[in-house]
Amino acid sequence: MSYHTILSVINDHTASMVAGRYAISLAQECRARLVLYAVHPEETSESILIHTDRHLEHLAAVAEELEIPVKRLRGVGQISRLLPEQVQAEQADLVIYPLTPDEHYGDHLQRHTVHQMLRTIIPDLAVMRIISMAKPHPRHILVPLGKVVSVMERRLIFISQLARSFHAQVTLFHLSAACAKEGMPDSIVRFREELEQQQILVLERTGSGQVAKSITVEAITHHNDLVVLGASERGALEKLFFGNPAGDVMHQPPCNTILFRAAR
Numbered sequence: 289m290s291y292h293t294i295l296s297v298i299n300d301h302t303a304s305m306v307a308g309r310y311a312i313s314l315a316q317e318c319r320a321r322l323v324l325y326a327v328h329p330e331e332t333s334e335s336i337l338i339h340t341d342r343h344l345e346h347l348a349a350v351a352e353e354l355e356i357p358v359k360r361l362r363g364v365g366q367i368s369r370l371l372p373e374q375v376q377a378e379q380a381d382l383v384i385y386p387l388t389p390d391e392h393y394g395d396h397l398q399r400h401t402v403h404q405m406l407r408t409i410i411p412d413l414a415v416m417r418i419i420s421m422a423k424p425h426p427r428h429i430l431v432p433l434g435k436v437v438s439v440m441e442r443r444l445i446f447i448s449q450l451a452r453s454f455h456a457q458v459t460l461f462h463l464s465a466a467c468a469k470e471g472m473p474d475s476i477v478r479f480r481e482e483l484e485q486q487q488i489l490v491l492e493r494t495g496s497g498q499v500a501k502s503i504t505v506e507a508i509t510h511h512n513d514l515v516v517l518g519a520s521e522r523g524a525l526e527k528l529f530f531g532n533p534a535g536d537v538m539h540q541p542p543c544n545t546i547l548f549r550a551a552r
Contacts, residue, residue, distance in 0.1 A: 289445050291315075291412075295323040295380035297371065298347065299388065300339035303418035306544070307386035308347040310416070310424070313453040314382070315356045322356050323378050324348055327363040327370050368404040381411045381551070382446075386418060393417075393538045393547055406519065406549055412442060415519075415547040417538050425454050426514035426544065432461045432503050437475040438518065442550035444482050447516060451488045456514075458483060459491040461506055463499055500536035507542040515541065519549035 296311035298304045308324065315322040324347055326340050344360055351358035359378075363370045375383055383405075387393065391400050393415060402415055431447060451458050462476055472480075472492060483490045493510075495502040507515050517534045538547055 290318040291320045291382045293321040293380045294382045296384040298326045298344050300336045304386045306418045306424050307384050307416045311384050317453040322358045325361045327367040372408040384414045386416045411551045413549045417545045423513045427456050428512045429456045429458045430507050430512040430515045435473045439550035448486050457489045462494050499533035504542045515545045517547050
């Protein structure tokens, strides 16, 4: 399986340019349509509109040079309302949403736009936190996995297409004190085998301790330039009492990070 239509949100922040580059690489690998969508509130300043248009036109030009079918769209209003409608209209099966600098996934109050996107976007959603503009083409991807890999098929599609797009190595990172004695969980073994069948270089590593800290240390120590997390399935109260490792990593990521939430 592969993606057919990829929609990437574009704004005036440079991070959206990096996210757009990811979308272009994925579209090229998947032979997919690319939709570049810029939304701004009413009464947005002229300078922001100019920056957004420059990003939109530049990314569209890059896609056209690669002979990727690309469509530019602009909207005026609240992105939390307009984006789900546009995703449905374009029949997108992957949405790439770059976080703005002041937007935080994992906020206990759950009031940021990203939380609305997680609730209302139907297809696969990749929320990106970009901290390095210098590495738009990751070569070492870290994928933390629990004992049970939820929505395995959708995650396999995304990780495999991402790795193939950038000719990247994938490290599956499992946190468990018992792992050294019992070996890797069956679900992670299967995940690795599925990736290897697609000629993707896969490493396996284990760790223990506090989840978010261990992921950060692993990424820094082994020079990973992209982390792909699974979205937490805990509700707001569960996150408040039991924590949200994905939110902690997204808040202070060691490198560019994607929060992947499978299609609902």
